[in-house]
Amino acid sequence: MPRSNATETLVGAAVVALALVFAVLAYYRTGSGGPSGYEVNARLAKADGLAVGTEVRLAGIKVGSVSGLVLDPKTYLVTVQMDIRNDVKLPADSSILVTQAGFLGGQYLSITPGGDEGNMAPGAFFESAQGSIDLMNLVGRFATGAATSNQPPPRKTPDPGDGP
Numbered sequence: 778m779p780r781s782n783a784t785e786t787l788v789g790a791a792v793v794a795l796a797l798v799f800a801v802l803a804y805y806r807t808g809s810g811g812p813s814g815y816e817v818n819a820r821l822a823k824a825d826g827l828a829v830g831t832e833v834r835l836a837g838i839k840v841g842s843v844s845g846l847v848l849d850p851k852t853y854l855v856t857v858q859m860d861i862r863n864d865v866k867l868p869a870d871s872s873i874l875v876t877q878a879g880f881l882g883g884q885y886l887s888i889t890p891g892g893d894e895g896n897m898a899p900g901a902f903f904e905s906a907q908g909s910i911d912l913m914n915l916v917g918r919f920a921t922g923a924a925t926s927n928q929p930p931p932r933k934t935p936d937p938g939d940g941p
Contacts, residue, residue: 814862815899823908824855826884833886869893872905
């Protein structure tokens, strides 16, 4: 019997060690660990599909992640706070948009670098930012032939020559 207990203890210890290795690997792989970068921000009208941890990509490569989402109660705009790697310097006139990985893929933020000589300072805001686009709504409108705007149709103003 003592030999069986020793084997069970060794197998149990190996399982726990393997679980710890995977936990550490996942921690660093998801960007949760390691050196942090600098913060940049964007104001968006729609932040559908974004959450803390959402990837921020430049040329398809992950360069950061969303670190916070704050709704401004006065303007109803969402301030998206992003943590960008220190080795990635963004030109001051860069733009950002919420996009999707494939037709049914998850949302991410895509940065298009500008041509400005100066770089974005920590805490700076993107001057050009585009929020998320509701793809399913667009497909539905296309399929039904509905109007392409969420706005009501313009009101027709009466012409004084039309009579009573």
